[in-house]
Amino acid sequence: MFNRVGLEIDAKVRLHGLRHTAAVRMSNDPALTLSDIQRILGHLHLSTTQEYLQQHDDDIIERVAQHLRARSEPRPAPEAPALTYDSSDLDELVGDASW
Known part of the structure; x- marks a missing residue:
């Protein structure tokens, strides 16, 4: 389907x-972990x-600058x-210490 549509609009659209x-965009989303993306992609x-x-x-x-500022x-x-x-x-630890 993507190949046929790509030919009709003269574009090189491929499923891959x-x-x-999609994978690159997901990797830039801080709400998704790498293992989330792994599972979605089936790796x-x-x-x-x-x-x-x-x-x-x-x-x-920016991360290096933050590191240097903190140091x-x-x-x-x-x-x-x-x-x-x-x-x-002391009473709490050993009881009444009046011995």
């Missing part, structure tokens, strides 16, 4: 091309589905450990 386009191996993933340079650059931000100092205890906590 439509499938490929046995996830590596076959991974071929449809496209990395966009702008996205990669340059000062990290909060760790809290000092408590050097005292509450006697009610």
Whole structure:
């Protein structure tokens, strides 16, 4: 059917091309996981589905910039450990400690 329609409109429309386009669009949808797409396409191996993933340079650059910004931000100092205890906590652990 696609071949006949393609001839009538003088276009090179092929079922595989439509499938490929759908797979690429699904891979760009954050609501779909790679395993969702694998199942929809009927791929046995996830590596076959991974071929449809496209990395966009702008996205990669933004993720690297976020990573570098996060590394340059000062990290909060760790809290000092408590050097005292509450006697009610000790009672909770070992019972009445008046022995």
